Amino acid sequence: MGSLFKIAIRNLLRYKRRTLLTVSLITVGVVFVFVFVSISGSFKKMMISQITDSMLGHLQVHRKGYVASIETLPLNLNLKGDAINRLEKVLNEQPEIESYSPRVKFGGLFSNFAETSSIRLTAIYPEQEFKTVPLLPARVIEGNKDLKLGGILIPELLARGMKVKPGDTVVVVATNVDGSVNGKQFNVTGILESATGPGGRDGYIHIDDARELLRMDGKQISEYAIRLKDFGKLTIFSKKLEQRLAKELNKQGKPMFELHTWEKLSPFFNIARMIDLMTFFIKLMLVAIVLISIMNVMIMAVYERIREIGTIAAIGTLPGKILSIFVIEGFCMGMAGALIGNIAGIVLVYIINLLKISYNFGQQKGLILHANIYIIEILVISVTVIIVSVIASLQPAFKASRLEPIKALRHV
C-alpha cells in the first residue's frame, strides 16, 4: 500500500500546477462550508437558546388537547389535583431533568386606571421558573428581577404604550373558568424585553396571585415547562418521557398528558430548519465542486498516462492495483484539500471571533457573533470531501483498470 501511495503522490506532483489548482479549489470550498457552518451553527444555537432559555423551556407537558386550543389559553383544560400529582411524580423520577416549572396561562385586561389593553399572563413560581428558563431575569430591562406576591412583570411594549414604569400600581382583570370576571391590583415589579419581537404582550405574575385572581378551587396548572441537563439529549428524552406519560391514563382509559418539544411550540423552529437547509445546500455545493474538479483531473490523468497504464498492465499489474493507483490520487487530493481547508477554516473562525462582529436578533441589539468550531462538523466535512474524492476518481480509475494493455501500448 505504501508503494501505491508513493506512486500516486509522485504522479500528483508531476503535474504540480494542476494538482495545486484542484486542491486549492477543494480548500476554498471546505473553508467556505466550514465558516458558514460555524457561523450559522452558532447563530442557530444562540437563537434556540434565546427561545428555550428565556421563554419556552426545552419541553412542555400539558393536559391532553390543550395545545390544540393554546391560542385561547383555555382555563378549562388546566391540569388539576390528581393529574398534577401524577405528573410531578413522573417528572421527579427523571434524572435527565434539571428543573421544571408549573405555569398557569391566561388572558386578561391590563389597566393603568386611565387606559386598558389586553395582556397574556403567565403565572409562575419565580424560583422554579428562573431555574427552568434562566434567561428570563436577564429580560428585565427596568425595575426589579424578583417577582414577589402582588408584583407583575409587564412587557416593554405595554409599558411604553401605556406609560407605566416600575413601582406603579396597575389592575389586571380576567375571566375565570366559570365566566365571572374578577380584578386585582398589582405593583409593577419590572419591565420585560420581549423574546419574540416587538409584538410581545406576555407578562408574569406569581402563581398564587393568579389563583386569587381566577378564583381557582385548589391547584390548577396550564403547563409544565421542563429544562434538561443536556439539551443534546432532547430527542431521546422526549421519546422516553412520551412513552412514560402514555401510561398515565384518565378514568376513560385515555392518555392524560401531551408532551411537546420546543420545536413544536415555536415558529422559530422553521428558521432553525431553514438554516439547516441552507447548510445542506452549501454542503451540496462543496460536493459538486469536489466531484467535478477531481473527476476532471483524473480523466485527464488517465488520458495522459494511457501508455504507462499499458506498460504496467503488460508487466503483470492486476487491474485492481491500477484502479487503486488512481483512486489513491483522488483520495490524496481530497485529503489535502480537507486538511488545508480545515486548518484555514479554524484560522478564519478565530479571526472572526477576534473581530467581535455585532448583530441584532429580534429586540436584542449588539449581540456578538461568536462562531463555534464543531468537531463533528469538521469530521463530517472532511469525511464527505474524502469520500466524494474517491467516488469522483472511481470512474476514471475503473476505465484505466479496464484498458486492454495492447491497445494502451499502441496509444500515441
Add this chain to the structure above:
Amino acid sequence: MTLIKAENIHKDYQLGEVSIHALRGITIEITTASFVSVIGPSGSGKTTLLNLIGCLDKPTSGSLTVAGTDVVKLDRKQASLFRGANIGFIFQDFNLLPVLTVYENIEYPLLMVYKAPSKERKRRVISLIEAVDLVDQKNRFPDQLSGGQKQRVAIARALVTNPKVVLADEPTANLDHETAFAIINIMKRMQRELGTTFIFSTHDQKIVSAADIIYTLEDGKIKNIDAKEDKNG
C-alpha cells in the same frame, strides 16, 4: 526443452470493414534459453506474434502454449498473473515509469506483481543494476538518462522477476548503432547467465546476427528459419 509452441496460429484484425490477416498459419517451437530474432518488413506480423506469445492478445485460431500453459484459454486476470510470473517485456520506447527512479523502476514488478520480500527485492535489484552497469544512476529518474541507459533499465526490469521468456519489440530502434550493439550484448549475456529465453523483433540486419534462431516473417507467414548450430556461440 520446448518453452513456446505455436501451431497454425492465425490472427485477423477488423479495421472498419476491412479484415486484416496479420498472421496466417504460423507454427513455431522455441526451446528454453534461446536467443531468437524475428525479422521482416513492417506489417509482416512481428509485433503481432510477440503480442500473442506475451499474452497481450489472443490468436483468432490455432494453439499456443507458453511454459506449458495453454495461454489461449487464460482470462484477463489469469493472463496478467501469467505475464507477471513468466514474461518480461522490453519496449522500443523503453516505457519506464517517469515518476520512479532507476532502482524503483527495476523494483516495480517485484513490488506490484511478484510481491517479493524486502531483502529479496533489494538483492535482486542491486544484482541487476550491477549487471547492466547502472550503479551510479540508480537514484536518477528516467528523464535524466540517455536512451541506452533507459533501455538497460528496461532490460533489468524485464529480468528482475526471473521470467522464462523476455520479449523485446524492436529494442534497439531508438538507439544509435553502437548503443544498439551494447544492448544486444547485454541481452545475450543475460541469456547465457540466467538461462532466459529472449525473443526480439527487429529491422536491423546487423543486430540480427547475434541471434541463435532467426525467423523471417513476410505477409503474416514464416518465410525462413535460420538456426545457428551453436546457439551460445
